[in-house]
Amino acid sequence: KANDVVVVYLAGHGVVLGQGETSYGYLLSGVSDLAKPAPKGEASDVLTGLDLAQALAAVRANQRAVFLDTCAAGEVRGALRPGQLPAKSFEQLRERDGVFVLAGSARDQSSYESSVYGQGLLTYSLLLGLSCGCHFRDDVIVDVSRLMDFACERVPLLSEQMGFTMPQIPVKAEGDVSFAIGTLTPDERAKIPLAQPVPAFV
Numbered sequence: 001k002a003n004d005v006v007v008v009y010l011a012g013h014g015v016v017l018g019q020g021e022t023s024y025g026y027l028l029s030g031v032s033d034l035a036k037p038a039p040k041g042e043a044s045d046v047l048t049g050l051d052l053a054q055a056l057a058a059v060r061a062n063q064r065a066v067f068l069d070t071c072a073a074g075e076v077r078g079a080l081r082p083g084q085l086p087a088k089s090f091e092q093l094r095e096r097d098g099v100f101v102l103a104g105s106a107r108d109q110s111s112y113e114s115s116v117y118g119q120g121l122l123t124y125s126l127l128l129g130l131s132c133g134c135h136f137r138d139d140v141i142v143d144v145s146r147l148m149d150f151a152c153e154r155v156p157l158l159s160e161q162m163g164f165t166m167p168q169i170p171v172k173a174e175g176d177v178s179f180a181i182g183t184l185t186p187d188e189r190a191k192i193p194l195a196q197p198v199p200a201f202v
Contacts (some may be wrong), residue, residue, distance in 0.1 A: 004061040006180055008052075012122055014070030016107060017048070017118070024049035024107070025074035035102060049076040057100055061181040065100045065144045069122040071111045073103030074171035101173040102148045104155070112159055112168050117195040121168055124195060125154040131192040140185055145178035 013027040031045035053076075056064055068076060102123035104111040117124045129150040130142065131133065137143050152170045159168040184192075 002060055002062050005063045005065075005179065005181055006056075006059050006061045007067070008056075009067045009069075010043040010047075010122055013067035014068065014072045014075075014111070016072045016075055019048070023042045024071060026052075041125050043172060051179060052076065063170065063181075064146075065102075065121070065181060067102050067126065069104040069111055069198065071105060071109070072107050072125075073105055073111065074109070075107035076101060076103055077171065077173050098150040099146050099173070100148065100175045100178070102151060103171040103173075106171055109166070109168065112162070112164060114158070114162055116162065116197045121155050121158045121162075122151060123172060125158065127192055127194050128154065131189050131194050136184070137180070140183045141180045142182045142184055143178055144162055144181050145174060147181070148172050 002130075010026055015027065017023040017025045025046040025048050028045050028047060046084045056066070068151070102122075104120065111120055111122060114124070126147065133139065134151050135143070135146040135150050137146070140161050148170075149172075152172055155170050156167040159166075
């Protein structure tokens with residue numbers, strides 16, 4: 001409904017499928033050969049940026065947030081621009097409070113997965129942000145824009161600490177008005193399973 005909050009989180013393999021503004025693809029479990037499109041009438045093995053944008057446009061909720069911890073995820077922003085969607089769908093996408101999107105990396109960049117933390121750097125940064133609560137509103141309210149800002153600051157620092165030659169730079173696309181995606185009390189934050197760093201030799 002209009003007063004609901006929808007959060008989409010995808011982590012896995014992302015690719016640039018070709019040229020153009022909407023060529024991002026999130027690989028689903030059944031993918032085998034990107035060079036061969038799915039037979040007519042069968043479901044595709046790839047979720048494209050355009051697919052994601054159209055699905056978000058169809059959601060009636062006023063508040064929508066997307067987190068993509070994949071390579072090339074910054075390419076999704078192309079599908080959120082005017083001219084990529086039918087006019088009606090684009091208006092549905094932008095109306096209400098818009099859509100907040102946090103892509104773990106730029107369109108031409110990898111999204112690093114660290115053996116030190118046992119997960120992607122964006123995923124770890126989001127969990128760290130949820131567990132520390134230092135950017136919450138009123139100490140318990142998880143604000144989507146503040147959480148994304150925290151991850152945008154943390155991911156490049158972590159990638160540099162890991163010794164990667166090119167720091168990972170998340171890409172953020174903001175809606176019109178930030179909103180709360182939930183509440184976490186200090187006791188609840190303490191239960192978030194945050195990976196503990198293990199020794200690493202670079």
